[in-house]
Amino acid sequence: MVTATATAAPLLSVQGLTTIHGEAPCAACVALTGPEADRNQCPECGSIVACAGVSFDVWPGEVLGIVGESGSGKSTVLQCLYQDLQPAVGAAYFGGFAEGQRSIWDADRRERRELRTQSIGMVYQNPRQGLNLMVTAGGNIAERLLDANWRRVGDIREKASDYLQRTEVPLPRMDDFPAFFSGGMQQRVQIAKALANSPQLVLLDELTTGLDVSVQAGVLDLVRDIQRDYGLTAVIVSHDLGVIRLLADRTLVMKQGRVVESGLTDQILEDPQHPYTQLLVNCAT
Amino acid sequence: MYTAVRGGAVAIQHAEDLIEQEVHGAHDPIATRQVQAQLPLLLDQVMGEGSLYDPALGAVAVRQAAGDPMEAGFLLRAYRTTLPRLGYSVAASSRSMRVVRRISSAFRDIPGGQLLGLTRDYGQRLVDLRLLEDADAPGSHGAAQDDVLANGSSPADDSGADESPQFPLVIDFLRDEGMLAARPEQPSEDEPFDVTREPVRYPAPRSARLQILARGETGAMLGMSYAGMRGYGAGGHGTIAELRQGALPIEITHPVTGRPARIGWLPVTECHFVAGGEATLRSPRADYSMGYGVVTGRNERKAISMAQLDMGLKRGAGSGNLLDDQEFVLSHIEPVDAMGFVEHLKLPHYVTFQSSMQRSARLRALTNAARNQAHEAAGAHSH
Amino acid sequence: MTTVHGLIEAREMTFTGYSYALIDDMAKREIRRALLKAVAVPGHQIPFGSREMPIARGWGTGGLQVTLSLLGPGDVVKVIDQGDDAGVNASNLRRLVEQMTGLDTTGATSEASVIQSRHRIPDERLNERQILVLQVPNPEPLRAVERSVAQAALMHAEQDYARMWLALYEDVVRRGEVSRGAGYPVMVNHRYVMTPSPIPRWDVPKLHQADALYLFGAGREKRVYAVPPHTDVVPLAFEDYPFHVEHFDGHACASCGSTSSYLEASPTDDGGLRYRCSDTAYCERVREGKETVQW
Numbered sequence: 001m002v003t004a005t006a007t008a009a010p011l012l013s014v015q016g017l018t019t020i021h022g023e024a025p026c027a028a029c030v031a032l033t034g035p036e037a038d039r040n041q042c043p044e045c046g047s048i049v050a051c052a053g054v055s056f057d058v059w060p061g062e063v064l065g066i067v068g069e070s071g072s073g074k075s076t077v078l079q080c081l082y083q084d085l086q087p088a089v090g091a092a093y094f095g096g097f098a099e100g101q102r103s104i105w106d107a108d109r110r111e112r113r114e115l116r117t118q119s120i121g122m123v124y125q126n127p128r129q130g131l132n133l134m135v136t137a138g139g140n141i142a143e144r145l146l147d148a149n150w151r152r153v154g155d156i157r158e159k160a161s162d163y164l165q166r167t168e169v170p171l172p173r174m175d176d177f178p179a180f181f182s183g184g185m186q187q188r189v190q191i192a193k194a195l196a197n198s199p200q201l202v203l204l205d206e207l208t209t210g211l212d213v214s215v216q217a218g219v220l221d222l223v224r225d226i227q228r229d230y231g232l233t234a235v236i237v238s239h240d241l242g243v244i245r246l247l248a249d250r251t252l253v254m255k256q257g258r259v260v261e262s263g264l265t266d267q268i269l270e271d272p273q274h275p276y277t278q279l280l281v282n283c284a285t
Numbered sequence: 286m287y288t289a290v291r292g293g294a295v296a297i298q299h300a301e302d303l304i305e306q307e308v309h310g311a312h313d314p315i316a317t318r319q320v321q322a323q324l325p326l327l328l329d330q331v332m333g334e335g336s337l338y339d340p341a342l343g344a345v346a347v348r349q350a351a352g353d354p355m356e357a358g359f360l361l362r363a364y365r366t367t368l369p370r371l372g373y374s375v376a377a378s379s380r381s382m383r384v385v386r387r388i389s390s391a392f393r394d395i396p397g398g399q400l401l402g403l404t405r406d407y408g409q410r411l412v413d414l415r416l417l418e419d420a421d422a423p424g425s426h427g428a429a430q431d432d433v434l435a436n437g438s439s440p441a442d443d444s445g446a447d448e449s450p451q452f453p454l455v456i457d458f459l460r461d462e463g464m465l466a467a468r469p470e471q472p473s474e475d476e477p478f479d480v481t482r483e484p485v486r487y488p489a490p491r492s493a494r495l496q497i498l499a500r501g502e503t504g505a506m507l508g509m510s511y512a513g514m515r516g517y518g519a520g521g522h523g524t525i526a527e528l529r530q531g532a533l534p535i536e537i538t539h540p541v542t543g544r545p546a547r548i549g550w551l552p553v554t555e556c557h558f559v560a561g562g563e564a565t566l567r568s569p570r571a572d573y574s575m576g577y578g579v580v581t582g583r584n585e586r587k588a589i590s591m592a593q594l595d596m597g598l599k600r601g602a603g604s605g606n607l608l609d610d611q612e613f614v615l616s617h618i619e620p621v622d623a624m625g626f627v628e629h630l631k632l633p634h635y636v637t638f639q640s641s642m643q644r645s646a647r648l649r650a651l652t653n654a655a656r657n658q659a660h661e662a663a664g665a666h667s668h
Numbered sequence: 669m670t671t672v673h674g675l676i677e678a679r680e681m682t683f684t685g686y687s688y689a690l691i692d693d694m695a696k697r698e699i700r701r702a703l704l705k706a707v708a709v710p711g712h713q714i715p716f717g718s719r720e721m722p723i724a725r726g727w728g729t730g731g732l733q734v735t736l737s738l739l740g741p742g743d744v745v746k747v748i749d750q751g752d753d754a755g756v757n758a759s760n761l762r763r764l765v766e767q768m769t770g771l772d773t774t775g776a777t778s779e780a781s782v783i784q785s786r787h788r789i790p791d792e793r794l795n796e797r798q799i800l801v802l803q804v805p806n807p808e809p810l811r812a813v814e815r816s817v818a819q820a821a822l823m824h825a826e827q828d829y830a831r832m833w834l835a836l837y838e839d840v841v842r843r844g845e846v847s848r849g850a851g852y853p854v855m856v857n858h859r860y861v862m863t864p865s866p867i868p869r870w871d872v873p874k875l876h877q878a879d880a881l882y883l884f885g886a887g888r889e890k891r892v893y894a895v896p897p898h899t900d901v902v903p904l905a906f907e908d909y910p911f912h913v914e915h916f917d918g919h920a921c922a923s924c925g926s927t928s929s930y931l932e933a934s935p936t937d938d939g940g941l942r943y944r945c946s947d948t949a950y951c952e953r954v955r956e957g958k959e960t961v962q963w
Binding site: 392393394395396401406407408409410411481482483484485486487488610612621622624625626627628629632633634635636637639640641642643644647648651652 | 715716717718719720721722723724725726727729749750751752755756757759760763764786787788805816817818843844845847848849850851866867868869870888890891914915930931932933934935936937942944946
């Protein structure tokens with residue numbers, strides 16, 4: 001395992017990320033929500049505080065897990081990092097953008113696109129979100145390579161084959177449309193796509209949730225192997241402690257949009273401090 | 286005299302009298318055979334949509350519908366359905382057609398040759414001012430129409446235009462009740478956008494939207510509006526708060542006095558289309574919004590379609606429905622663009638078709654080569 | 669030298685009351701201003717207030733407005749459609765230009781100062797004194813991958829052409845090569861992806877580092893764009909699937925015997941195909957034994 005302290009600067013540093021959904025959020029939204037209040041909806045104005053004051057660092061080569069029940073705000077964090085959502089407040093400094101000097105949420109449209117297609121890979125819970133199902137499996141991977149100015153079909157196909165092989169998608173399926181693939185295979189194609197261009201950071205959102213139990217283990221093994229082989233830096237979101245245990249070096253626990261506990265994964269699982277974490281751990285065992 | 290729409294039978298009788306007057310009361314009536322002889326293309330459209338090929342009946346329908354092709358087609362359909370179905374013809378082959386016109390966009394030379402025949406395609410669309418000779422005085426809308434315009438609600442009414450009753454707007458009531466948002470104090474634009482002088486960019490300003498809709502093609506707008514009502518757009522069913530027809534005094538600012546001066550009356554049809562559902566528990570506001578339609582002359586079908594589409598464009602922005610998408614609706618109801626571009630398919634495309642045949646032949650060659658290679662490989666294997 | 673006034677005087681009586689060259693001067697000025705912008709930013713589509721014309725939309729209204737806005741004393745105009753001066757639509761447009769400007773028209777490519785064309789660039793090389801105006805049905809090369817004009821404009825602004833390239837990649841996978849025939853997308857001046865209008869591939873190389881000025885007019889879509897002389901115009905192609913033009917398997921024109929011009933095949937009565945030059949002016953010159961300047 002790569003130790004965090006070995007590198008001087010984190011690859012990603014998120015500070016005070018706050019995202020509120022609602023027509024007219026009020027000044028009291030953040031104060032009146034959270035784990036203590038045990039709600040994420042503001043009683044004053046009805047806005048939903050998806051996450052508030054979320055801060056964390058991710059070090060190169062590290063896998064950070066975010067665990068919590070649905071509605072805890074963990075997926076919102078990923079969506080903000082992948083620029084699907086623009087947060088209300090907060091900054092995220094990323095080594096792959098402006099040398100970590102400007103927040104990725106201040107990027108202009110073109111920079112955002114580059115972040116999404118070059119520097120960061122995303123695996124959504126639902127492959128439909130991450131794949132264009134009417135473009136061949138190879139084409140889905142090619143899109144990211146083409147965006148990085150690859151202009152030889154032979155090279156593109158060789159690279160796409162590498163990724164598909166690595167994610168155990170049978171090569172004869174490369175020129176088929178993922179619309180006709182099983183859920184597990186769609187997810188493998190999505191992982192291959194996220195890896196294309198060797199992004200510095202990969203985001204994985206509940207990647208096994210929609211899959212059959214029999215398929216889940218295979219996909220998890222795959223991600224773990226890839227992580228080991230490529231020395232991937234990743235943020236992985238799951239409600240499943242088993243997934244977190246297997247993949248994450250460090251873990252954040254989220255409840256009602258707030259981080260309630262963080263630390264080394266083993267430590268959190270063995271010796272949970274926050275009552276909510278204790279509850280999660282007890283339920284899982 | 287204004288007759289309230291109640292005591293239905295009386296009102297209907299009044300409406301029928303007006304139609305009777307329009308169709309049969311003309312001082313210089315058009316003969317059915319003149320429609321047959323001189324409006325053949327209108328007749329063809331009516332007979333086609335009326336699903337009954339009978340030029341005499343078609344011409345009657347055109348007269349009876351005062352030239353509204355859709356209404357005329359409807360008359361034919363309603364007549365046709367009363368006829369017994371006696372049998373079906375054998376399948377006709379287009380090979381046995383007696384051809385009067387024949388063109389190909391794919392090839393310059395075709396066996397038998399191209400035959401241009403009767404077409405307006407290669408003439409210039411310049412109005413033939415010679416035909417003005419037997420028109421009524423400039424500005425006249427025809428005798429019966431002029432009566433309505435001059436006298437307000439009824440042609441029998443002989444009170445002057447200035448004394449015709451002023452009707453309050455239904456939407457004023459809704460506004461007073463707070464159900465419909467109040468009229469903005471300031472117009473959203475100082476000068477209307479003119480789509481005939483400037484290219485539209487999306488999202489288009491409101492005045493551009495209304496201008497394009499008002500100039501739009503009735504059939505296309507009717508179709509889109511119908512689809513919107515059937516659930517394909519956010520315009521939905523809504524309610525006509527008011528539909529009105531009449532003449533609008535048109536004023537310009539007098540260049541010397543600076544005061545508005547009336548330059549004439551413009552017949553219009555206007556539609557206020559409202560639907561509730563804007564307010565929520567959390568954001569109480571005027572619950573109703575309005576789609577607006579106004580067209581010159583009498584065309585209720587289009588005024589309503591316009592208002593319904595306007596509602597969809599307002600409410601459905603960003604819904605992903607094509608019918609709520611400005612760019613989709615506004616570009617495709619434009620009659621001159623649409624007819625020109627669809628009919629330009631008649632223009633020669635010899636060069637492009639040649640190029641496309643080449644690509645097609647290349648693909649066949651590649652496929653055959655691959656197949657032969659596979660055969661050879663299989664053959665070599667079996668030896 | 670003739671003046672505009674002289675040209676107006678020379679027009680038939682029927683057209684008195686119409687502006688010189690049909691369009692009013694304000695509109696002409698606007699179109700010329702748009703054309704200047706277009707020349708300044710090669711390959712970039714410039715919106716303009718396209719006027720309604722006495723011919724149908726999609727039948728050359730954009731090209732016609734560009735042509736009419738340019739013409740003045742001394743100009744000689746050539747109008748072709750599919751390479752043919754005698755085509756019905758070309759004849760109609762030429763008649764309109766003659767009626768509205770009183771200018772001379774020609775069939776000879778080398779004599780023309782302004783050539784309006786649909787779907788072809790002449791097979792005789794154009795020189796630095798000539799302007800070719802191409803009629804454009806759809807100016808947006810990204811239409812196939814993005815139907816919204818507003819979105820496509822953003823993609824051009826950001827040079828976001830990945831989806832365009834992806835479509836080409838998918839084409840190679842499905843059909844063995846980039847199968848686009850006419851209207852092959854090109855990269856202009858290393859910046860904008862542009863459609864050259866539906867000219868065959870054969871004509872695409874004629875845009876690259878040419879001596880003549882190319883102007884493109886899309887009337888219905890209200891856009892003009894340009895390729896100025898000596899501009900790089902490169903067809904979008906993969907390094908291992910290079911761009912190539914149509915070839916005619918050694919067929920020669922049945923009329924002039926040319927093997928170095930774009931040929932059109934037409935079915936014959938006996939079920940075969942007969943090849944003939946698409947550029948009729950070129951064909952005529954070759955038949956007359958005159959010299960032709962090749963591209």
